[in-house]
Amino acid sequence: MADLPIRPTDRRRRRLLASLGALGAGTLLSGCDWTKSQGVQDFLGRTEDLTQAAMRLVSSREALAREYPTSAIADTFRPNGSIQPQTDAYQALVDNDFADYKLAIHGEVANPQALSLAQLKAAPARTQITRHDCVEGWSCIGQWTGARLSDLLDRAQPTENAKYVVFHCADHLLGAPEPYYESLDMIEAYHPQTILAYGLNGADLPVANGAPIRLRAERQLGYKMAKYVMDIELVNSFADIQGGKGGFWEDRGYNWWAGI
Template sequence: MRDSKLILPDPKRRRLITGLGALGASAALTGCDSLSRNDRVQDLLGATDRLTRAAQRLVSSRESLAREFGERDIAPTMRANGSTDPSNDDYKRHAANGFADWRLRIDGLVRQPGDFSIDDLKAMPSRTQITRHDCVEGWSCIAKWTGAVLGEVLDRVRPTSAARYVVFHCADNIYGGPVKYYESIDMVEAYHPQTLLAYGLNDDRLPIANGAPLRLRAERQLGYKMAKYVMRIELVDSFASIQGGNGGYWEDRGYEWWAGI
């Protein structure tokens, strides 16, 4: 683990944030059941999202670090959820040759769009951290992640001043449907030192079930923000023209965009 001084949130602040966000969190725990499709619940989620996000940013430093753990805390297996083996032909072709020809495309509001192989990413400044993954389904799991520091990667493509969000376009079609998973974070979260493009899990290559060849680790966010099977990163100033316009696959279905913990 890279040496760094942990700046842990004040417990009183965490309790305030938890209290303000409890209603939104309990609604999110319903997952993809009928509640997430109910118009009144979606309106309530939207209002709670705005309140939670405002409270989080007001009383908690956006630069504070998520808690990191020791080797003995690592779970025997990092639980895989959501998609565990994308079925589209392009992804299967990459997986069959060990992702040797895979490239991450970064474009949008950048001055130097680029394509990066896994070896390219491994040559960039990296970080290893042992952190806890918290899922809206109610489970948590501690694992060791290694990856390129996202802020360092973005510096290679030189974001423009208009860039407000980083959107992750993924390879997996949710439930075999026509829509591929996508997620987003803002530029502050993108440049947080613990936000990684992870290619390693527990001192080994990232397995397919956990998002190979590359997944997002935004350690201060709930699990649905941690996009797996990342194929392209797009910097934008708005979500309006991207799928449902809410910044993520589950957000388009009623989840909160701000999923800070």
């Protein structure tokens, strides 16, 4: 795959990311440590709606994130956050190579699903070489292979009430009693580069990087890329899900909209 030129919009987004990275160095502890800085939270909260609206105006619903040549792939894709969920249920899945894994897709759907890893691997797939941008200030390029989320959602047949896709995970971050979760709206969920990845750099997805499957939503920052996805729920509102903000970090002050 040929390397693509950097577009003006890419440069503007990178400048924005650089600015946020500088801010994070002093107060955010960037993305994987929650800060109690009210000033930072207020700033991000004020800009979230404007940023989301602006990004949707300047890019089409299906505008692609940049993809890279194989020569750009990092030797090791950096793991972060949880690297080994400690629950007995998850360890049992690891011990039998995820043979008993089932991905539930339920909620605001007409046809709930329960898909094995083999069934996910048999679904229409996409392979993409993309850059993961973390608000900690680092990035890494990897090759991801996975089932297209749009096809899986079509199987489940979302109802008219479905506004968001929520990803419930196996890991518990920062000792939280409830597991990690994240969410996307229907536009991002149906984006061509939004996949449930089961492969990384030509091999099965390692546990440290989110096995058996992890979300890749390439137009979003790294904290949206939920690992260890166990359950997908389509909902009309986040109100009854944990802190009600649509994600683990969002419940702790981060923006729900993390587009780049």
